[in-house]
Amino acid sequence: MTRLFNEPAAFADEMIEGFVASHGRWVKRVSGGVVRNTQSTPDTVALVIGGGSGHYPAF
Structure with missing residues (x-):
């Protein structure tokens, strides 16, 4: 697997x-x-959905 980032x-x-x-x-x-x-x-609902994979999942 290739990982691309500057500084961990x-x-x-x-x-x-x-x-x-x-x-x-x-x-x-x-x-x-x-x-x-x-x-x-006022008559709507906001829904926040995370997600992700690997070491940084949002759930």
Whole structure:
């Protein structure tokens, strides 16, 4: 298996930076991760789904 990252200690921060850079319309960075950048209307429900694999699953 090939792994591509710059510095192992910076992996999580770099991953979050990339995620926010590519999905900034929907999320913003906060201490410890990201939060939704949009607001639901009062008559809807927001559902958060994680996922992932390997050593960093979101579940």
